[in-house]
Amino acid sequence: MILTFLRIAYLRLRNNPLELLLVFVMPVLFFSIFAMIFSQGIAAGTEKPVRLGLLLPGDNVAAADLQAELQQNTSLICTDLGGLPTESGRQERVILEAQNSSRYDLLLLLSADFSPAEEDRFRVRLVTDGQNAMAVAMVRAILEEYYAVQRVEGVVEQLQESVRSAAKERLLPAAEESAGQGAFFREPISPRTVFAGSGAPPSVEPGLAPVSADQPASVLDPPTDPAPGTFAEAADPDPETLLAAGPEPQISVDNPQAADQQNPRIAMYAAGIAVLFLLFACTGHAATMLEEAESGTLDRILVSEAGLLQIVAGKWLGIFLMGCLQLSVMFVFAEAVFRIHLWQHLDGFLVMAGSTSAATASFAMLMATICRTRSQLQGTATVIILSMSAMGGSMIPRFVMSDRMKELGRWTFNAWALDGFQKVFWFQSPIESLRPEVTVLLGSSLVMSLATLLMSGRWRRGL
Amino acid sequence: MTQEHQPILTLQAVRKSYRGRAALQGISLQLFPGELLGFFGPNGAGKTTMIRCICGLLKPDEGSITLSIPDSFRGSRASRPGLVPQNLAVYPDLTVQQNLEVFGRLEGVRGAALQQRIDEVLEWSALQDRRRSLARTLSGGMQRRLNIACSVLHRPAVLLLDEPTVGVDPQSRERIYAMMQELTAAGTAVLLTTHQLEEVETRCDRIVVMDHGQIVADGRLPQLVASSLGLPHRVELSFQHPCVVELRNFEFDEQRLTAVCRLASMQQLPGVLEVLQGLPEPPQAINVRSFGLQDVFLALTGRSLRE
Numbered sequence: 001m002i003l004t005f006l007r008i009a010y011l012r013l014r015n016n017p018l019e020l021l022l023v024f025v026m027p028v029l030f031f032s033i034f035a036m037i038f039s040q041g042i043a044a045g046t047e048k049p050v051r052l053g054l055l056l057p058g059d060n061v062a063a064a065d066l067q068a069e070l071q072q073n074t075s076l077i078c079t080d081l082g083g084l085p086t087e088s089g090r091q092e093r094v095i096l097e098a099q100n101s102s103r104y105d106l107l108l109l110l111s112a113d114f115s116p117a118e119e120d121r122f123r124v125r126l127v128t129d130g131q132n133a134m135a136v137a138m139v140r141a142i143l144e145e146y147y148a149v150q151r152v153e154g155v156v157e158q159l160q161e162s163v164r165s166a167a168k169e170r171l172l173p174a175a176e177e178s179a180g181q182g183a184f185f186r187e188p189i190s191p192r193t194v195f196a197g198s199g200a201p202p203s204v205e206p207g208l209a210p211v212s213a214d215q216p217a218s219v220l221d222p223p224t225d226p227a228p229g230t231f232a233e234a235a236d237p238d239p240e241t242l243l244a245a246g247p248e249p250q251i252s253v254d255n256p257q258a259a260d261q262q263n264p265r266i267a268m269y270a271a272g273i274a275v276l277f278l279l280f281a282c283t284g285h286a287a288t289m290l291e292e293a294e295s296g297t298l299d300r301i302l303v304s305e306a307g308l309l310q311i312v313a314g315k316w317l318g319i320f321l322m323g324c325l326q327l328s329v330m331f332v333f334a335e336a337v338f339r340i341h342l343w344q345h346l347d348g349f350l351v352m353a354g355s356t357s358a359a360t361a362s363f364a365m366l367m368a369t370i371c372r373t374r375s376q377l378q379g380t381a382t383v384i385i386l387s388m389s390a391m392g393g394s395m396i397p398r399f400v401m402s403d404r405m406k407e408l409g410r411w412t413f414n415a416w417a418l419d420g421f422q423k424v425f426w427f428q429s430p431i432e433s434l435r436p437e438v439t440v441l442l443g444s445s446l447v448m449s450l451a452t453l454l455m456s457g458r459w460r461r462g463l
Numbered sequence: 464m465t466q467e468h469q470p471i472l473t474l475q476a477v478r479k480s481y482r483g484r485a486a487l488q489g490i491s492l493q494l495f496p497g498e499l500l501g502f503f504g505p506n507g508a509g510k511t512t513m514i515r516c517i518c519g520l521l522k523p524d525e526g527s528i529t530l531s532i533p534d535s536f537r538g539s540r541a542s543r544p545g546l547v548p549q550n551l552a553v554y555p556d557l558t559v560q561q562n563l564e565v566f567g568r569l570e571g572v573r574g575a576a577l578q579q580r581i582d583e584v585l586e587w588s589a590l591q592d593r594r595r596s597l598a599r600t601l602s603g604g605m606q607r608r609l610n611i612a613c614s615v616l617h618r619p620a621v622l623l624l625d626e627p628t629v630g631v632d633p634q635s636r637e638r639i640y641a642m643m644q645e646l647t648a649a650g651t652a653v654l655l656t657t658h659q660l661e662e663v664e665t666r667c668d669r670i671v672v673m674d675h676g677q678i679v680a681d682g683r684l685p686q687l688v689a690s691s692l693g694l695p696h697r698v699e700l701s702f703q704h705p706c707v708v709e710l711r712n713f714e715f716d717e718q719r720l721t722a723v724c725r726l727a728s729m730q731q732l733p734g735v736l737e738v739l740q741g742l743p744e745p746p747q748a749i750n751v752r753s754f755g756l757q758d759v760f761l762a763l764t765g766r767s768l769r770e
Contacts, residue, residue, distance in 0.1 A: 292552075295548070295552050296548025297548075297553065297554070299515075299518070299546060300546055300548060300566065301569055302518075303518045303519065303543060303544065303545075303546045304543070304570050304571075305570060305571045460520045461481075461515075461520075
């Protein structure tokens, strides 16, 4: 009996190509999309280097040295954006322009007196638009490593200098004295005995810590308990102490565009989630047309005074308004809870909500016109919407994708919608800057609506 | 010819094909005011295509469809036929009143006229008490009545019903036919497609049988029986042993175990049965029956299964 149920399940699956598609093809498709994103994107190491824009002081050798070091790093693509303007306002404008160009994941600015040798002059400013947190972490780590290496090299040089000085200032008179007595040649002094001495306890020289005869000592070993003011303290010969006690590199991270937001990422994710659910909701709403066709209600409406054009237009308008309302609810909630500054960007939001809803409504109507049954629509729409959302940035931020994936994403209208919302809420761009996104969204809406009208004649013929 | 005898709907040599397959092959038909026309045929005969052509949903490849609205319907929106689809073509999540409102608006009836018409239609369909009920909560019979009610709000001169009594109890069926009788009494022409042959036999003024995209019979039931089967009554005698006696008016089969007589009227039956009195062995069984639409239908369309 159980096998009979198994057979029923098998036969139903076999006889339903759409379900087969959802069960077996959809996971593979999604795996492929995500594999493409991650294999050529964020997890690909050198294949997806961080694009770093450099704003460096012109005549600074240390800055040039750091630039050379950064350019050798294969995880980075460094672009010299020219000299750092000295005037503050102009500096911020340059930063803003560089960010708006979307060509850089991160901008790196060095102070005019930048120097890794002096801790208070290792001042680095990283400017991010907040999209790529990985880029910030990566560049910060590279800078810290560079700073540490520079510090170690400095310590080594300092130690070498200390040893040379000590040998010159302290040992040379003793050697001269020994040479006068002939002792220097009779009993050569081992390097180990420079401070430890041998035979009779040496007299403690001012500035030297007392060392017992049976205690091995080295020029590199610090005195166990150096007295204040001794040579050990003055020379600070312990590299660990030097590094541990040294100041942290002064690396600041700024996000000027999101400076007045409590949580700048929220707006972007609100848009991503809203557009994803908008697609599903609109398609579900358009499915009522198929429901009406199946029940005969559509025939009754077609026989009435309402023409086909009015029916399609009325349905489209309903879906469009519902989409606007859904986006509004989402963003008002985001404003109330997460303070995305909706009211400051209301004009941009309205433009983007309208154009996104228009494109989504047209997409939903086209899907309902192409599909013959509700189950067909549900299956097909699920495949297309999830694919569009994965490629368009609703599921994974587009900045982690490879350039190729980003380009592919551009063929989905929801990518344009997300870009528009991002411009409004993240980059706080003026409404004029939304022209490309709005053009694409309304254009695709028009094309899909025309296709719907061309194919809507099938409603008259019946399903 | 008076206006009442002028056809309200005329189909003249209507042809329609889908992808090379002829769905209608020269249909000619007339429908008169106040007439209840029963229209039936096997599945795939072309009934739905014909109704869609009458409604204007499909444009015929050839031929013409003409509506002549009587004066009694002038001034209304009667030129558009009312369509009652086979399925429940109402919004299940709207109330009865709301469904009537939206379909009335779609038919161009608005304002006070719409409210008045809704009241009339609710009374006509005996749904006054369920005015505020959601359509999905109604019984099957009520839903069917609402389905019809939504199609008559604009007082159509022609009402097309596609199997309006499927799945309803006898009481609701009676009510639905009473509603149709009220409509025909007011001059509305009703075209009813159904597979309920008994209903067509007893309720319809005229019957049209369609098969393979053509009208194969058109008339009242006696005419159809006469044209397709001959005399309408049949007497069959069955014998246990071969009958050796000749019987007047009866025809025997080869084994002489069965004898059949056809009658023009049941009044002839007593006279016919008199011959049985002199038989040495009385018949084992006597079967008397009148031909109905089922016999006409099978005679015209054959017994092979369709679709």
